Amino acid sequence: MRAAQEVKRVWVEEIMGIPMSVHLISFGEPEASTERAVRACFHDLHEIDGLFSTYRPESDISRIRRGELALADADPRVDLVAAACDEAEHRTEGLFSARWDGSFDPTGWVKGWAVEEASRRHLAPLLSSAIAVGINAGGDLQLFTAAGADWQWHVGIADPHDRGRMIATIDITDGAVATSGTSERGHHILDPRTGEPATGVASATIVADGLAHADVWATAAVVAGPTDHSWITASASRTGVTVGDDGAITRWLGSTVIDVRQVSGAPAA
Incomplete structure (x- = not known):
């Protein structure tokens, strides 16, 4: 076998x-x-x-x-x-x-x-x-x-608020996956428009053909914040998911946004 x-x-x-x-x-x-x-x-x-x-x-x-x-x-x-x-x-x-x-x-x-x-x-x-x-x-x-x-890579996406928990699994044959966020290094991503740390998005995962492309748009997704999805079409990503500081999860496929309305393991405010 x-x-x-x-x-x-x-x-x-x-x-x-x-x-x-x-x-x-x-x-x-x-x-x-x-x-x-x-x-x-x-x-x-x-x-x-x-x-x-x-x-x-x-x-x-x-x-x-x-x-x-x-x-x-x-x-x-x-x-x-x-x-x-x-x-x-x-x-x-x-x-x-x-x-x-x-x-x-x-x-x-x-x-x-x-x-x-x-x-x-x-x-x-x-x-x-x-x-x-x-x-x-x-x-x-x-x-x-x-x-x-007959092979696929099974890529798990971790909950940034509970690293022991997976919020999704993506199957990929060929392509790239990049994740940016605050769970590993805190608010280290700066918003170039203000010079201040980007807040509101705990993690953003982008799936694309190449890692250079995916990595840039994962950073852009964190900077854009939890409510601005206008960049998704321009990103030309295959799919992706963002997790807000409040635990809200947003997913998309192509340029179509799917708000799962699921809450991750974010701590209570």
């Missing part, structure tokens, strides 16, 4: 200050070429971290922010990311911004983009001999499944 033949292998490495894990489902033990592909994926992500980290004084981004390096003289990938951030700010109508305070901080874009790019380059080709492969970057996922394979 299929279940008896499947072999699941996981590789884990800390990158960008978070655990990143590659998950492979195959028939048989991974080959040496698979090991090399996983290590190459991690290597690319370490390289991007070294280039864009705001915590490393020697990174291009840190040097740009100190005025020691012009954007035009930086690694070409910095200019590529700057253009992508400007486009994301335009598409989200200012709900996402890498330049809101006058400086340049693309960290809200870089992780999703880097994970998606590295996994498409190094992990997706493994499907020539594997059933499925995916990467988990601190809870954000980029997932791939071989054409014709």
Whole structure:
């Protein structure tokens, strides 16, 4: 039977200050070429971290922010990311911004983009001999499944008010899932329009084709707040769910909003 033949292998490495894990489902033990592909994926992500980290004084981004390096003289990938951030700010109508305070901080874009790019380059080709492969970057996922394979990734969405409870499960063959919110790091997401912490949404989960896209719109959903759903059509997301600070859950499919009117485990006011 299929279940008896499947072999699941996981590789884990800390990158960008978070655990990143590659998950492979195959028939048989991974080959040496698979090991090399996983290590190459991690290597690319370490390289991007070294280039864009705001915590490393020697990174291009840190040097740009100190005025020691012009954007035009930086690694070409910095200019590529700057253009992508400007486009994301335009598409989200200012709900996402890498330049809101006058400086340049693309960290809200870089992780999703880097994970998606590295996994498409190094992990997706493994499907020539594997059933499925995916990467988990601190809870954000980029997932791939071989054409014709009888496999789906079952992704649970945790209640931000009760991390031991799942409010939904999403089945994905290929795609990305990103979650932003306050349950892990508090109100760390700033509203670029005001410079103040975004409040009202405890978590927002977006499902899209790619993680760069999903990650930006998960952030935008938190900034938009619990009652503004006008951004959903522009997000072109497959589906998603937000959980308010009060526990109210809103779900959508495509551009159609479904208010489940369910209450999560939010503490009483």
